[in-house]
Structures are given as C-alpha cells and as structure tokens.
Amino acid sequence: MSKKLVSLFLAVLMVFSIASSLAEASAVTVTDMHDREITLAEPATRIVVMQPSDCEILCAIGCEDTIVGRGQYVDYPTSVLEVPVVQSGAETNVEEILALNPQVVLMNDMAQSEEQVKQLEENGVKVVVSSATDIEGVYYAIRMIGKLMGKEENAEAVIADMQATFDEIKANSKNEGKTVYFEVSPLQWGLWTAGKGTFMDELAEICGLTNAFADLNDWASISEEQVLARDPDFIVTITMYYGEGPTPVEEIMSREGWGDLKAVKNGDILNAESNAISRPGPRLKDAAIELYNFINNIKAEEVPAA
Amino acid sequence: MHDSRQLKRERFTPLTYLFLTVALLFTMILCICVGSVSISFSDTITAVWNAIRGVPASGSITGNIILNVRLPRVLCVTLAGAALSLCGAAMQGLLRNPLADGSTMGVSSGAALGAVIAMAAGFTLPGFSYGGIMVTAMAFAFGSLILILSLAYSLDHSLSTNSIILIGVIFTMFISSIISLIITFASDHTRSLSFWTLGSFSGVNYDQAKLLFIALVICGGILIRFSSELNAFAIGEDNARHIGVNVKQVKLIVLITVSVLIGICVSISGTISFVGLVMPHIARMLVGPNHKRLLPASLFSGAIFLLLADLTARTILSPIELSIGVVTSLVGAVAFVIIFYRTRKRR
Amino acid sequence: MTAILHGNQITVRYGSHTVVDNLSFHLKEGQWLMLAGPNGAGKSTLIEAIAQGVPYTGNIQWEGLDLCSLKPAQLAQKIGVLSQKNNVGYAYTVEEVVGLGRYAYRSGFFSSADDHGRSLVESALEITGLTGLRHASMLTLSGGETQRVFLAQVLAQNPQVLVLDEPANHLDLNYQQQIFSLIREWLKEPGRAVLSVVHDLSLARKYGTHAILMDHGKSISQGIISDVMTPDNLQQVYGMNVYEWMREMLSQWQR
Numbered sequence: 036m037s038k039k040l041v042s043l044f045l046a047v048l049m050v051f052s053i054a055s056s057l058a059e060a061s062a063v064t065v066t067d068m069h070d071r072e073i074t075l076a077e078p079a080t081r082i083v084v085m086q087p088s089d090c091e092i093l094c095a096i097g098c099e100d101t102i103v104g105r106g107q108y109v110d111y112p113t114s115v116l117e118v119p120v121v122q123s124g125a126e127t128n129v130e131e132i133l134a135l136n137p138q139v140v141l142m143n144d145m146a147q148s149e150e151q152v153k154q155l156e157e158n159g160v161k162v163v164v165s166s167a168t169d170i171e172g173v174y175y176a177i178r179m180i181g182k183l184m185g186k187e188e189n190a191e192a193v194i195a196d197m198q199a200t201f202d203e204i205k206a207n208s209k210n211e212g213k214t215v216y217f218e219v220s221p222l223q224w225g226l227w228t229a230g231k232g233t234f235m236d237e238l239a240e241i242c243g244l245t246n247a248f249a250d251l252n253d254w255a256s257i258s259e260e261q262v263l264a265r266d267p268d269f270i271v272t273i274t275m276y277y278g279e280g281p282t283p284v285e286e287i288m289s290r291e292g293w294g295d296l297k298a299v300k301n302g303d304i305l306n307a308e309s310n311a312i313s314r315p316g317p318r319l320k321d322a323a324i325e326l327y328n329f330i331n332n333i334k335a336e337e338v339p340a341a
Numbered sequence: 342m343h344d345s346r347q348l349k350r351e352r353f354t355p356l357t358y359l360f361l362t363v364a365l366l367f368t369m370i371l372c373i374c375v376g377s378v379s380i381s382f383s384d385t386i387t388a389v390w391n392a393i394r395g396v397p398a399s400g401s402i403t404g405n406i407i408l409n410v411r412l413p414r415v416l417c418v419t420l421a422g423a424a425l426s427l428c429g430a431a432m433q434g435l436l437r438n439p440l441a442d443g444s445t446m447g448v449s450s451g452a453a454l455g456a457v458i459a460m461a462a463g464f465t466l467p468g469f470s471y472g473g474i475m476v477t478a479m480a481f482a483f484g485s486l487i488l489i490l491s492l493a494y495s496l497d498h499s500l501s502t503n504s505i506i507l508i509g510v511i512f513t514m515f516i517s518s519i520i521s522l523i524i525t526f527a528s529d530h531t532r533s534l535s536f537w538t539l540g541s542f543s544g545v546n547y548d549q550a551k552l553l554f555i556a557l558v559i560c561g562g563i564l565i566r567f568s569s570e571l572n573a574f575a576i577g578e579d580n581a582r583h584i585g586v587n588v589k590q591v592k593l594i595v596l597i598t599v600s601v602l603i604g605i606c607v608s609i610s611g612t613i614s615f616v617g618l619v620m621p622h623i624a625r626m627l628v629g630p631n632h633k634r635l636l637p638a639s640l641f642s643g644a645i646f647l648l649l650a651d652l653t654a655r656t657i658l659s660p661i662e663l664s665i666g667v668v669t670s671l672v673g674a675v676a677f678v679i680i681f682y683r684t685r686k687r688r
Numbered sequence: 689m690t691a692i693l694h695g696n697q698i699t700v701r702y703g704s705h706t707v708v709d710n711l712s713f714h715l716k717e718g719q720w721l722m723l724a725g726p727n728g729a730g731k732s733t734l735i736e737a738i739a740q741g742v743p744y745t746g747n748i749q750w751e752g753l754d755l756c757s758l759k760p761a762q763l764a765q766k767i768g769v770l771s772q773k774n775n776v777g778y779a780y781t782v783e784e785v786v787g788l789g790r791y792a793y794r795s796g797f798f799s800s801a802d803d804h805g806r807s808l809v810e811s812a813l814e815i816t817g818l819t820g821l822r823h824a825s826m827l828t829l830s831g832g833e834t835q836r837v838f839l840a841q842v843l844a845q846n847p848q849v850l851v852l853d854e855p856a857n858h859l860d861l862n863y864q865q866q867i868f869s870l871i872r873e874w875l876k877e878p879g880r881a882v883l884s885v886v887h888d889l890s891l892a893r894k895y896g897t898h899a900i901l902m903d904h905g906k907s908i909s910q911g912i913i914s915d916v917m918t919p920d921n922l923q924q925v926y927g928m929n930v931y932e933w934m935r936e937m938l939s940q941w942q943r
Contacts, residue, residue: 222544224533226662251660258377259543260406261660291546292409295402437777573788575776576838583739583771584845585764585792630778 065182068175069144069164078185079161083132085123085142088173088316089165090115092180093141095317096189104135106142111310111318129154139183141165167315170201170237176315193317200320201241204327208243213330215239216247216267216298219254219313221274221283222290227256235271235312238323242330244269263292269330270298273309282306305329357628361641365419368648372415375652377659378406417545418651419644420553421606422616424561426643428599429617430624430635431564434571435595440506442617443603447512449614451485452478452600452607453537454516461527471552471608479604485512486596532611539666540611542651549609560602561640567595568632575630613647613666615673620646622680691716692881693738693767693849697746700733700905707733708744709905715849720875720882722896722913724889726926729902731885732772735853738883739769764792768847772854774838776826782837783822786812789844805844812844815870832863839867843874850874852884856891868895889930893917901925 061077083104084090090109093102105115106123119135122128123142129151132140139161152162163183167173174194181190217235220227229235230251239246247267248257274283281289284304293299305326312322374385380403388407429442443449458464459477466472489508497504517538524531535541564571570591573581582588606613623646624638647665650672654663691714700708708730715721723731737744740756740763748755750766758766768789776785789812790805813819816836821829829837835855842850850871856864872895875882886892892899892913899916901909903925909916922930 225536225541226543248660255661256663257660258655258662260376260378260410263402263406263410264378266402290544291413292405295405434778439777569791569794572780572784573791575778575780576785576788576841577773577775579741579771580769580774580838582741582760583764583769584788584841585761587760625778630780631784 061185063183063185065163065179067164067179068166068172071164073139073161073163073183075138075161075183079139079183081135081137081139082184083121083135083137083140084109085121085127085140086165087111087310088167088314089141089176089180091314091316091318092177092193093184095193096177096181096184096186098184098186101184103137104132127151129158133158133160139163141180168232170197170234170319173197173315173317173319177317197317197320201323204323205241205243208241208327208330210243210245213244213268214247214265215244215269215271216262216265218270218272218274218287221272221286222259225256226259226262227254228262229254233313234315234319234322235273238312238319238326241323242326244330263296266296266298268297268303270296270304271307271312271326271329272304273307273312275309276306303329354628354634357638361627361638361645365641365645368645369415369419372418372648372652373407373411375656376406376411377655377662380406413547413550414542414545414651415648416547416550417553417609418542418647420550420557421542421610421613422620422644422647423640424553424557424602424606424643425613425616425647426620426624426639427557427561427564427636428602429643430621430632430639431567431571431595431599432617433621434630434632434635435574435592436505437574437577438505439622440618442615442621443599444513444612444614445506445509445618447485447489447509447516448482448600448603449607449612450513450516450520452482452604453612454485454520455479455481455604456608457520457523457531457537460531461523463530475552475605475608478608479601482604482607483597483600485516486600488512535664536611538612539664540613540669541664542610543662545609553605553609556602556605560598561636563598564595565632565636567591568636571595571632571636572630611666613669615669615677616643616647619673619676619680623676626680692751693883694749695738695746696749698734698737698744698748699746700730700737700742700744707905708737710746711900711902711905711907712746713900713907713910715881715883717879717881718875718897720872720884720895720897722892722899723883723885723902724892724899724917725902725908728904729925730905731902732853734902735769735851735883735885738851739763739767761792761794764845764847766847767849767851768842768845769851770838770842770853770855772857774834776834779825779827781823781825782818782829782840783809783813785826785837786818786822786840786844789841789846792845808846809844812840815843815873816840817866832859835859835863835867839870848879848881850880850882850884852882852886854885854887857887864891871895889917889922890934 063075063078064072066072080101081103082093082098082101084093084102085106087106087109090102090105091111093099094112094115099112099115102115102118104121105118107120108123109115121131121135132155137160140155141163142165144164144166155162163179165176165179167176174197177190177194178187181187217229217233217239218226219229228248228251230246230248230253232252233254236246236249247262247265248255251257270287272283272287276282283306287293287304288299298304307322307325311318311325373389374380374382384403385407388401388404389412391404392408392412425443432441432443432446433439455477456474458481459474464473464477466476489505489512493505493508496508520537521534524534570581570586573584573586576584578588620642621635621639624635624642627642628634628638647669650668651665653668654665657663693715695711695713698708698711699706711734713721723734725731733742736742738748738755750758755763786809790809793805813822816839818833818836818840821833826834826837839855852871855867868891871882874880886896896913898911899913900907901916901921908925909918909921919929919931
C-alpha cells in the first residue's frame with residue numbers, strides 16, 4: 036500500500052476523532068427536576084418556555100433570543116411579549132408547540148399530562164421539567180437551565196448575585212421576634228395567607244421576620260379574626276392594583292376593626308410586587324430587597340434625629 | 342270516639358314558639374362567643390355591652406373582633422338563614438313541591454349570575470353603590486324562576502315534582518359554567534367562583550345586615566300575609582281558584598317577593614344550598630304545614646341552622662376557614678335523606 | 689222563575705280543535721242539570737269554562753251579571769266546584785282543608801272565621817260524616833274519605849250553584865249513594881241548583897231533573913231529563929240502543 040494512502044487514512048481518522056470529541060464536548064446532559072435525564076447534542080437554540088419564572092431565568096442568563104414560544108402568563112421582561120404565545124397548563128396544545136419547531140420545551144409538572152409530554156418527545160422535542168418550591172430549588176433550576184443553554188458561567192453569576200443579596204440582608208437583619216402577615220387574597224375575595232413552605236415565608240425569614248401564620252402550610256384560607264388576634268407588626272399584600280378605587284393598602288386600612296392593628300396604625304403595610312415575590316426566579320432577590328427596605332425604612336424613621 | 346289518626350298539633354304552638362325563640366337567642370349568643378379566636382365569655386359580654394352603650398371598641402383586640410367581625414356576621418347569618426328558609430317554605434307551598442327551594446329551582450344561581458354580570462359591567466345605582474348588583478340579581482332571580490317554570494310546564498303539563506327539580510338542577514349547572522366563564526374574563530371585579538357557588542359571610546358589615554333586615558321585614562311580611570293563599574295552593578291551583586283565590590296574582594306576588602329576597606341574600610353571601618330545602622321540612626315537623634305557623638317557624642329554624650353551619654365553617658379547621666356551603670351541603674344532604682325516608686315510612 | 693245561570697253561545701277552542709261548539713244553556717233554581725255524553729263530548733271543558741278556568745267566546749251570565757267580570761272571591765261565593773283531581777300533598781288536617789272553603793268570605797288578613805262561617809264548617813263536617821276525623825291528617829285518608837273532605841269543603845263554601853265533575857268516579861257504591869243523597873238534600877234549600885257531569889246514565893236519570901246531552905261539543909238535546917234521554921237521542925249520541933242495553937243490565941238483578 037502506498038504511504039500516501041496510509042497517511043490520508045490516518046488524517047481522516049484524526050479529523051473524525053477530533054470532530055467527535057468536539058461534538059462530545061458540546062453535548063449537553065441535564066437532570067431535570069423530575070429526575071429525568073435529557074441529552075442534547077449541543078446547547079439549545081430554540082426553546083419554548085411555559086412558565087414565567089423560567090423565562091425570567093432564561094433572560095437573566097442572556098438567552099432571550101432563543102425563545103421561540105412562551106406560555107400564556109409569561110410576561111417579564113416586557114420585550115418577551117413579542118414572542119408568540121402558546122396555550123399552557125391543561126390546555127396545552129402540542130401541535131401549536133410543534134409548529135414553532137423548538138428543540139426544547141421548558142415546563143412545569145403541574146398541569147401538563149404525561150400524554151402531552153410523550154407526544155412532544157415522540158416528535159423529537161425534548162421536555163425539561165422545572166419546578167422549584169424553595170430558594171434552593173430556584174438555584175437548581177438556574178443551574179439546570181444554564182447547562183441546557185451552554186451558559187453555565189452566566190447562571191453561576193445570577194446565582195451568586197442572588198445569594199450575595201440574601202446573605203447581605205441576613206447579616207443586617209436580626210430576628211427581633213417581629214411578625215409579618217402576608218395577604219395573598221384580600222377580604223372581598225376570601226382572605227388567604229401564605230404560610231410555611233412558600234417563597235414569601237422564606238424571604239420573611241431572611242429578613243429576620245416571623246410569619247404570623249407559620250402554623251399553616253402553603254396558601255390557606257383564614258378567618259378574619261385570626262389576623263386581628265395575631266396583630267402582626269407588618270402586613271404585606273400582593274393584591275394587584277388596576278387604577279380603580281382604593282389601593283390595596285388603602286383598602287386594608289379602611290377595614291372595620293383593622294384600624295387598631297399595629298401595622299395599620301403605623302402604616303406598616305406594603306403592596307409588594309406580586310410576581311417578583313411569588314415566582315421561583317431571579318427576581319426573588321428584588322422582592323427581598325423590597326421587603327428589607329420596607330421594614331427598615333420604618334426603622335430608620337424611628338431612629339430619633341440625634 | 343277518638344280516632345288514632347288525630348294530630349294534636351294545636352296545643353303545642355305557643356310553647357313551640359317560645360322554644361324556638363329561646364333556641365335562636367341561645368344560638369346567636371353562642372356564635373358571638375365562639376369563633377376561630379378564643380375570647381373569654383366576660384370579654385365578650387364587655388364588648389357587646391360597650392357596643393350597646395355606644396362606646397367605641399378601639400384599642401381592644403377582642404373588642405374589635407367581637408364588634409367588627411363577629412357581631413355583624415352573626416346578624417347577617419341570622420337574617421339570611423331566616424330569609425332563605427322562608428323563601429323555601431313559600432315555594433314549597435306555592436308549587437306543591439316538597440323539593441322546591443332557591444337552589445333547586447335555579448333561582449339562587451340566576452341571582453348569582455345577575456350579580457356577577459353587574460359586577461363585571463360595573464353597573465351601579467346613583468347614591469347606592471351596591472344597588473346595581475342587587476337589582477340585577479333580583480331581576481335575574483325572577484327571570485330564572487319564570488324560565489324554569491315555563492320550561493317545566495312545556496315539558497310536563499302536570500308540573501310534576503320531578504321534572505321541575507330536574508330542570509332547576511340542570512339550569513343551575515349551566516349557569517355555574519357561565520358564571521365561571523365571566524369570572525375568567527373579569528376576575529378583578531367579581532368575587533371568586535367558590536364565593537358564588539359555596540357562599541361566604543366573611544367580611545360582612547352592618548350596612549349589609551341593615552339591608553337584609555329591611556328586606557326580610559318587607560318580603561317576609563308579604564309572604565306571611567299570603568299564608569291563607571299558600572295554604573289554598575295545597576289543594577291544587579285549579580281548586581284554589583275554585584275557592585276564590587286569585588291564583589295568577591298570588592303566584593306573581595309570591596314569586597317576585599321570593600326573587601327579591603333571594604336576590605339580596607345571594608348578592609351579600611353567594612349561593613347557599615339546602616337551607617331553604619331542609620329547614621322548612623323541620624319546621625313542618627314541628628308546627629305542621631299550615632303556613633300561618635309554618636312561615637314564622639321556618640324563619641327560626643333557618644336562622645338557627647345557618648348560624649350553626651357558619652360557626653362550624655369558621656371553627657372546625659381553625660385558623661383555616663371553610664366555605665359555609667360545604668357545611669350546609671354536607672349536613673343538609675344527610676338531613677334531607679333522613680327526612681325523605683321518614684316521610685315515606687310514615688305513609 | 690228566571691235562570692240563575694245562563695250560558696250564551698259558548699265556544700272553547702284548543703288550537704284548531706273545537707271542544708265546545710256554540711253551546712247555550714240555562715240553569716234554574718232547584719234544578720239538577722246533568723251533563724251527559726260520550727268521552728270527548730266536551731262536558732268537563734264546559735264545566736271549566738263556567739268556572740272561568742279556560743278562555744271561551746260567548747258569555748255566561750249570573751242573574752244578568754257577566755261571570756268574567758267577577759273577582760275570583762266573588763265568583764266562589766256563587767259557584768262551588770268539586771273537580772275530579774282532589775288531593776293534598778302535606779299533612780293538613782281535615783278541619784283545615786274544609787275550612788279552606790271559607791276563603792272567599794275572608795274580610796282581611798287578620799279575620800278569623802266568623803260564627804256563621806264556623807257553623808257552616810261544622811255542619812259541612814257533620815253532613816259528610818267527618819266530625820270524628822276532623823283532626824286526622826289528609827295523608828292518612830282513603831280515596832273516599834278524601835273526596836268527602838272536598839265535598840265538605842265545597843259545602844262550607846256555601847255557594848248557590850254546585851258544579852260537580854264526576855263526583856263518584858272510581859269510588860265505592862255505598863259512597864256513590866251517600867254523596868248523591870247528600871247533594872239531593874242540599875238541593876232542597878231554596879235558591880240552589882246543581883250542575884254535574886255524570887258518566888253513569890242511570891245515576892243521571894235517578895237524581896237529575898234536567899239534562900244536556902252533548903256530542904262533539906254541541907248540545908244535541910236540552911230540557912227535562914226524560915225528554916232528553918229518549919231512545920233516539922241516545923242512539924244518535926252513543927251509536928247504540930241504550931235502552932236495550934240498560935234493560936239487559938237490569939235483568940241481571942232480577943234473579
């Protein structure tokens with residue numbers, strides 16, 4: 036055999052092996068939050084995102100341009116409103132999603148059915164489940180999505196930023212036994228609060244506050260008299276204001292019998308940005324800052340001018 | 342000669358009323374004293390006494406709870422329970438149908454639909470912000486009643502018990518879907534679906550109690566005034582006409598009055614099932630079917646039942662508060678089966 | 689003697705179907721007018737028209753006064769109707785149901801029965817033999833007892849004219865006898881008259897003084913009962929030799 040042929044053969048072999056190792060290097064494997072392993076040949080470039088929180092994560096790590104489809108409630112940042120909407124939740128329309136030709140669909144495990152997931156996968160679309168219920172879970176989701184998009188560094192940066200904020204707030208907050216009552220649904224729609232195991236509860240802890248309803252889990256419907264009896268130091272409501280009538284804060288202050296609560300007398304009522312405080316995404320840190328400022332602005336006012 | 346089938350009801354009546362009044366007062370006091378938050382009896386008395394004297398309750402947590410949360414709530418529940426039961430009794434008499442009441446005849450859900458539409462459309466009356474909702478609720482309540490009766494009549498001229506109830510129930514399901522749909526689009530203006538379908542007295546105030554009181558006095562007065570006529574309907578509409586009852590007029594007045602009262606109740610507290618269905622039967626067992634006694638007795642039995650149901654709803658899973666409709670449905674359904682079984686057995 | 693009740697060219701239509709066709713009649717004091725005829729002749733409908741229960745053309749006059757100008761209570765004081773469908777769904781006492789007959793005489797909400805009314809109720813209960821059952825629940829009564837209660841009710845109503853729609857239908861023989869003799873007694877009082885639909889022609893002939901023979905909504909013959917129930921009239925309406933049939937029935941009892 037001629038030497039030329041052998042060297043050509045070796046060269047081709049070398050090219051192939053380099054190419055394949057390069058391909059391996061760019062291959063992506065993530066374990067999603069349902070313990071499913073998903074592998075992509077390379078980081079995703081066309082993704083349909085169902086949950087608002089995951090979209091915020093994607094944008095925070097700089098992948099907004101990879102989003103080809105969004106769920107009905109995905110609305111932040113506002114630039115993402117340009118992206119076509121797909122039905123989410125129980126009305127998920129598989130055909131609609133497939134029409135957008137995505138490589139990956141990022142969804143939550145709550146409403147979609149197994150059949151829908153199977154249908155998507157059978158058509159070559161990878162389904163990645165993201166379902167964080169606490170801050171640690173949010174970090175996991177960010178890392179997972181970062182890996183999926185090949186933006187691990189950006190993901191770590193976002194996490195570090197969040198962590199740093201929480202740590203700083205924690206350091207500056209002592210638990211002085213003050214209580215906070217989270218109102219997630221106002222009196223006229225049935226009084227609901229956020230108990231243990233919610234993001235609001237976690238943020239309260241970070242800010243050195245005790246949840247007035249720590250004996251309840253998740254979101255619960257409560258009796259008005261309970262709020263009056265527990266007399267929280269702070270009230271945080273996430274009711275949205277649409278410009279008509281009294282603001283949520285004014286409405287709480289005008290309730291019969293609530294006028295004697297500490298929080299109402301001192302004006303310690305916050306109308307928090309509801310999406311930031313309840314979505315498992317990077318804006319939790321903004322919510323934490325809002326909460327911290329709210330608590331401490333009051334404190335600052337109480338400091339007598341020396 | 343002493344026939345064993347004699348009914349000795351007549352002698353019990355004054356005693357029965359005394360018993361009912363005492364029972365009602367006792368229940369009201371119980372509901373003021375007991376709640377999600379434990380308040381000692383002496384504190385409760387102090388708060389109520391202060392309220393009567395006109396001393397504001399400011400500064401006292403317990404005073405606030407008693408005065409601004411429990412007292413108005415107990416008043417509204419009492420009045421609404423009385424009203425719903427009275428309407429149920431009147432409908433059962435007018436239509437000769439022991440299964441008739443606001444919820445089985447679709448009146449309550451019609452009222453709820455009216456209220457939801459008025460809320461979504463922002464419909465108000467000048468000077469009376471809640472008025473638009475109530476008026477629409479009343480109108481829709483009446484419209485539903487007429488619609489169901491007409492439908493039932495066209496299907497089954499004898500207006501048998503079963504066909505009316507069937508239509509009423511299907512109508513209620515249909516209306517619930519529409520309400521759900523409207524709420525999806527206008528959820529910031531309307532209350533939640535569970536409020537409309539299961540009811541709630543959370544957050545009621547003295548103004549609403551006043552409104553209910555006036556409505557109950559007027560409408561209740563009208564219905565009680567027609568006691569003899571309602572008795573006459575027991576022998577059938579044609580026979581009632583033969584003995585001289587102006588059937589068309591009486592029917593119209595009674596149905597309108599019932600719609601108004603139910604419309605107001607539903608606007609304030611949503612749909613509450615079973616009160617108007619079961620409590621008239623209990624009243625009937627106590628004082629007999631003569632509306633001169635039945636209607637007043639229904640007022641008492643309805644109020645007591647709803648008070649106990651509301652008490653259960655707000656204390657059984659404290660601090661979580663259940664919807665009152667959950668309690669009335671559970672208890673009411675069981676009570677209904679028992680009553681039905683017993684009346685069958687007696688015959 | 690002028691007619692108490694005078695019906696003039698009464699026509700009742702259900703859609704395109706004419707149930708009562710241009711029928712005129714009069715009812716005088718002391719008469720027991722039998723409405724006879726085969727099924728579908730329009731007898732019950734005519735009764736309903738008199739009771740103002742169905743719309744009709746023509747007019748019905750009470751001693752010169754048009755019936756449709758009367759309020760229900762006023763009409764009830766003049767005409768008492770005992771219909772076929774009589775039942776009560778709730779446990780009212782016999783006394784309460786009979787007492788309902790006094791409804792038309794109420795003078796306001798708070799008026800309870802006056803002495804005259806009370807005595808009428810008492811005598812109605814007595815006449816129908818219900819005094820012992822006065823506190824019994826309607827739900828515990830037999831068919832015959834129930835019918836007696838409603839008869840007592842209409843007697844307590846104290847009308848001038850009694851209108852009966854097959855009062856003995858589906859009921860025992862002894863009850864039939866009781867009820868018809870009761871009414872005959874009642875009729876003896878001056879100023880009263882009876883109009884009834886009776887299926888049994890023998891009963892009609894025994895108790896009736898006058899008759900209207902109806903067929904397909906029309907009045908075939910009116911007048912004194914023996915003049916109306918002639919073999920030819922009956923042959924025309926029933927399509928058979930009624931006299932022969934009756935004699936055959938009677939012969940069953942000759943042995």
